[in-house]
Each structure stands twice: as structure tokens, then as C-alpha cells.
Amino acid sequence: MVRFWQIIRHYLSAAWFAEVPWPLRVVRGVFILFLIFGSIAAIAWLGFGRDAEQQVEDFGEGVTAVALIFFVPILLVGLIAGFSSVASQ
Secondary structure, eight states: OOOOOHHEEEEEHHHHHHHHHHHHHHHHHHHHHHHEEEEEEEEHHHHHHHHHHHHHHHHHHHHHHHHHHHHHHHHHHHHHHHHHHTTTO
């Protein structure tokens, strides 16, 4: 009998994320973005009450700006490295 951890070990590993085709990576990224903004909205609603729309927008803008500042250069370096490895083959 297969144990529970043996079944989900493949999905918990980082290799599984890297093996996914690019359309699913885009879908996964959009889903993660929705989860992030949904959790921001839930936290703001719990903290500020029903009038939390402006706080959610401000916090979402800040988180997006920080994420873009850190992740865009990393993604660009990854794209350049990916294209250079394809071109050298």
C-alpha cells in the first residue's frame, strides 16, 4: 500500500513546477496572483472592516511594486540565460 507522503511527494517537489509546460505556468502564475490579492483583501477586511477598499488598493500596489522590483530582473536574467543556452545548441 502506498503511503500518503509518497503520493504527494512529487507535487511538493520543486522539480514538478519546473516540468510544467509554459501555458500551465501562466495559468499557475495568474492563480497565485489571485490568491495573493484575495488574501490581501481578506486581511484588510478583517483589519479595517467593510470600508477597506482603499487600503486593499494601496497595499496591493505596494506589494506589486516590490514584487516587480525584485522579480522582473530575475525573470529577465532567466530569459536571457534560456535563450543563450538554446542558441548555443
